[in-house]
Amino acid sequence: MSDFPAMAPGRETGFLNRTEMLGAAALALVIFVLLPLALDPFRLNLFGKYLTYAFVAVGLVLCWGAGGILSLGQGVFFGLGGYALAMFLKLEASTPEATAIQSTPGIPDFMDWNQITALPGWWQPFHSLGFTIFAVVAVPVIFAFIIGTAMFRRRVGGVYFSIITQAIAAILTILIIGQQGYTGGVNGITDLRTLKGWDIRTDEAKTALYFFNGALLFACLALAQFVRRSKLGRILIAMRDREDRVRFSGYDVASFKIFVFCLGAAFAAIGGAMFTLQVGFMSPSFVGIVPSIEMVIFCAVGGRNSILGAVWGTLLVNWAKTTFSEGFPELWQFGMGALFIAVVLVFPDGLAGLWKSHVEPLFGRLKPRTSAPQPAE
Amino acid sequence: MTKKSPQSPLGAPSRRAFLAASAALSASLFLPKGLKAQDFPTAAVNTTGLAVTDTDVTVGILHSVTGTMAISETGSVQAEKLAIDQINKMGGVLGRQIKFVQEDGASDWPTFAEKARKLLVDDKVASVMGCWTSASRKAVLPVFEQYNGMLYYPTFYEGLEQSPNVIYTGQEATQQIISGIDWVTQNKGAKTFYLLGSDYIWPRTSNKIARKHIEKLGLEVVGEEYYPLGHTTFNSVINKIKLKKPDVIYAIVVGGSNVAFYKQLKAAGIDMTKEKPLLLTISVTEDEIRGIGGENIDGAYACMKYFQSLDNPNNLDFVKSFKDMYGQDMVIGDVTQAAYLGPWLWKAAVEKAGSFDIDKIKAASPGIELATAPEGYVKVHENHHLWSKTRVGHAQPDGQYKVVFETADLVEPNPFPEGYQ
Numbered sequence: 001m002s003d004f005p006a007m008a009p010g011r012e013t014g015f016l017n018r019t020e021m022l023g024a025a026a027l028a029l030v031i032f033v034l035l036p037l038a039l040d041p042f043r044l045n046l047f048g049k050y051l052t053y054a055f056v057a058v059g060l061v062l063c064w065g066a067g068g069i070l071s072l073g074q075g076v077f078f079g080l081g082g083y084a085l086a087m088f089l090k091l092e093a094s095t096p097e098a099t100a101i102q103s104t105p106g107i108p109d110f111m112d113w114n115q116i117t118a119l120p121g122w123w124q125p126f127h128s129l130g131f132t133i134f135a136v137v138a139v140p141v142i143f144a145f146i147i148g149t150a151m152f153r154r155r156v157g158g159v160y161f162s163i164i165t166q167a168i169a170a171i172l173t174i175l176i177i178g179q180q181g182y183t184g185g186v187n188g189i190t191d192l193r194t195l196k197g198w199d200i201r202t203d204e205a206k207t208a209l210y211f212f213n214g215a216l217l218f219a220c221l222a223l224a225q226f227v228r229r230s231k232l233g234r235i236l237i238a239m240r241d242r243e244d245r246v247r248f249s250g251y252d253v254a255s256f257k258i259f260v261f262c263l264g265a266a267f268a269a270i271g272g273a274m275f276t277l278q279v280g281f282m283s284p285s286f287v288g289i290v291p292s293i294e295m296v297i298f299c300a301v302g303g304r305n306s307i308l309g310a311v312w313g314t315l316l317v318n319w320a321k322t323t324f325s326e327g328f329p330e331l332w333q334f335g336m337g338a339l340f341i342a343v344v345l346v347f348p349d350g351l352a353g354l355w356k357s358h359v360e361p362l363f364g365r366l367k368p369r370t371s372a373p374q375p376a377e
Numbered sequence: 378m379t380k381k382s383p384q385s386p387l388g389a390p391s392r393r394a395f396l397a398a399s400a401a402l403s404a405s406l407f408l409p410k411g412l413k414a415q416d417f418p419t420a421a422v423n424t425t426g427l428a429v430t431d432t433d434v435t436v437g438i439l440h441s442v443t444g445t446m447a448i449s450e451t452g453s454v455q456a457e458k459l460a461i462d463q464i465n466k467m468g469g470v471l472g473r474q475i476k477f478v479q480e481d482g483a484s485d486w487p488t489f490a491e492k493a494r495k496l497l498v499d500d501k502v503a504s505v506m507g508c509w510t511s512a513s514r515k516a517v518l519p520v521f522e523q524y525n526g527m528l529y530y531p532t533f534y535e536g537l538e539q540s541p542n543v544i545y546t547g548q549e550a551t552q553q554i555i556s557g558i559d560w561v562t563q564n565k566g567a568k569t570f571y572l573l574g575s576d577y578i579w580p581r582t583s584n585k586i587a588r589k590h591i592e593k594l595g596l597e598v599v600g601e602e603y604y605p606l607g608h609t610t611f612n613s614v615i616n617k618i619k620l621k622k623p624d625v626i627y628a629i630v631v632g633g634s635n636v637a638f639y640k641q642l643k644a645a646g647i648d649m650t651k652e653k654p655l656l657l658t659i660s661v662t663e664d665e666i667r668g669i670g671g672e673n674i675d676g677a678y679a680c681m682k683y684f685q686s687l688d689n690p691n692n693l694d695f696v697k698s699f700k701d702m703y704g705q706d707m708v709i710g711d712v713t714q715a716a717y718l719g720p721w722l723w724k725a726a727v728e729k730a731g732s733f734d735i736d737k738i739k740a741a742s743p744g745i746e747l748a749t750a751p752e753g754y755v756k757v758h759e760n761h762h763l764w765s766k767t768r769v770g771h772a773q774p775d776g777q778y779k780v781v782f783e784t785a786d787l788v789e790p791n792p793f794p795e796g797y798q
Contacts, residue, residue: 042498329481
């Protein structure tokens with residue numbers, strides 16, 4: 001387990017303060033100990049799926065919470081990462097033996113349905129796992145870099161930036177659906193079976209992937225925390241609050257924005273790839289506007305200024321979604337709506353805000369009174 | 378079912394014969410109820426740990442009741458619940474009452490996969506009635522194959538699939554397309570066709586089969602176009618149609634787009650009752666007409682296997698029970714009827730196999746016949762699709778179809794048609 005506390009001593013300046021340390025430890029305890037002990041493999045896999053959205057939410061905390069860049073198109077990067085891995089897995093699943101029933105054996109089934117008779121050239125590199133892992137991160141980052149350069153260099157920001165990211169999400173969805181011979185269309189890329197011969201559909205594989213996913217998430221959290229603690233993070237916050245002053249102080253604002261946007265894209269892409277691995281397929285329904293906005297909601301529920309809050313928010317919203325929809329198949333969306341209204345009206349800073357305003361004061365009161373060595377909790 | 382009772386020489390039935398006959402009659406009437414749970418001990422009929430007890434058996438219902446597909450899938454949910462209710466009143470399956478767990482796919486394919494896994498792994502349901510779009514079926518298929526579940530899938534679809542874990546109670550593409558095209562060419566003298574559809578696998582595959590068949594007949598396709606799901610401006614294609622003057626507009630527009638398409642056709646002055654051009658669709662059932670409005674689609678032809686107006690005793694009973702349960706203003710489309718078949722086919726398979734075990738149901742399913750189907754007689758093919766008739770309906774202003782043609786024989790399902798791929 002790559003726990004936070006283990007890394008903390010390296011930075012004596014205080015990589016994490018006391019509450020952050022507690023929060024990280026609590027999250028690690030829940031993800032690596034409590035959930036695996038309490039849940040059967042099916043439920044654990046569900047939480048694994050929720051955690052893949054947490055990557056996106058953590059990226060959003062950096063972009064939106066710290067940098068003030070509200071991207072409503074994170075689904076694009078989540079999707080690109082997921083599709084890259086799905087292409088590799090699909091090629092592995094489409095052996096000539098497994099697809100003997102097709103007119104052209106050896107190519108993915110949806111290509112065959114669309115009368116494509118040879119694997120397109122741009123699919124070829126995805127035979128290699130190494131290239132695929134590279135592409136999972138590189139393709140979305142390059143794409144984010146292009147978008148970021150095009151917009152931030154021209155000083156497009158705020159609402160306009162959000163709208164453009166939304167448009168990009170819509171465009172990419174239409175592109176994927178329209179090119180169904182090459183992308184699987186609305187159905188997406190389905191029926192993924194093995195990763196280098198390792199069956200990813202078994203319970204053991206799913207449990208292993210869950211832990212791998214958790215470890216990756218903590219690595220990303222550590223990276224995000226590093227960025228926040230660094231000078232870069234402080235410039236981001238300065239930019240968010242008074243962009244002109246930062247610019248007049250001689251900083252190249254656009255470069256910082258592009259960097260953090262690319263970082264958010266990379267996190268989202270890793271989440272997307274982990275999603276494909278754990279759920280076993282990828283479809284355009286994760287790329288479009290609705291999922292992109294949902295991901296912003298996860299982040300908002302958790303608290304957009306707290307990377308740990310974002311993870312908790314993602315877990316809470318998705319768990320609620322599953323539970324409500326199992327309990328009330330026809331009414332659950334009202335429950336979700338009520339939850340979101342409550343977030344905006346009652347706790348606008350999300351779970352992290354609630355924690356700060358309600359839970360932390362308790363510690364504060366507790367400490368002087370007891371002054372016992374046992375800390376609060 | 379009942380044997381002819383022996384007659385006395387005088388023609389009046391003897392007392393003995395009467396007794397025998399009434400005994401036979403009551404035996405046959407109560408035959409389904411004769412299947413008592415104690416004759417089928419749970420340990421024997423359920424060797425794989427499904428949700429079967431001495432008194433009941435749990436199945437799953439997995440459709441979208443929220444989101445964009447809810448309007449289409451609600452009818453399927455209702456039909457499946459009706460069938461389950463009727464089966465329970467008849468004594469259940471192997472003496473066990475059917476209980477169901479309903480899950481919402483929320484018009485979202487990954488959610489379907491998640492819920493399918495939940496039904497099979499957590500609830501251990503004995504079978505699942507569910508899915509509607511091809512995308513949702515493709516999403517759950519690996520789940521059903523991995524956990525060895527049984528899915529009864531109601532929608533007409535594109536074929537090119539044949540899973541041992543699925544019974545396809547709707548038509549595959551050739552069953553719906555070929556007879557319809559033959560009918561318009563023979564009876565309406567159609568020579569040229571304009572193919573039109575929503576942009577995903579089912580319309581594309583269907584149009585591919587339609588095009589091959591049209592070209593085999595030596596006729597001509599003058600245009601073929603696709604629009605994204607949810608598309609609402611069809612003016613440009615309507616202008617092209619006016620320009621090319623095809624004999625037939627072959628439309629496979631799906632979902633909400635239908636409302637815009639038919640209203641704009643009418644607004645553009647194409648009166649379908651004049652049949653110049655004639656419109657033939659395979660995607661508009663009575664359910665969709667509720668949204669489109671009967672007056673907007675008056676005169677169009679649809680090729681399906683079932684219409685609510687079918688005049689046979691099974692269907693009259695079915696329509697009555699459906700309306701009694703859900704309201705007199707309900708309409709029943711092709712898929713709703715196919716969904717209604719799901720629980721019945723499953724019951725028949727379980728009783729034939731004498732077991733709830735999935736592998737035994739798989740083996741028992743081919744050859745199962747259902748003479749009580751509202752569409753008439755159906756039979757399960759080796760390839761897990763249904764033999765069924767193809768019918769052409771003529772849309773009326775009241776939103777119903779009048780049946781103008783039906784194939785003489787059942788049409789064989791052929792999900793991998795040679796020469797059409």
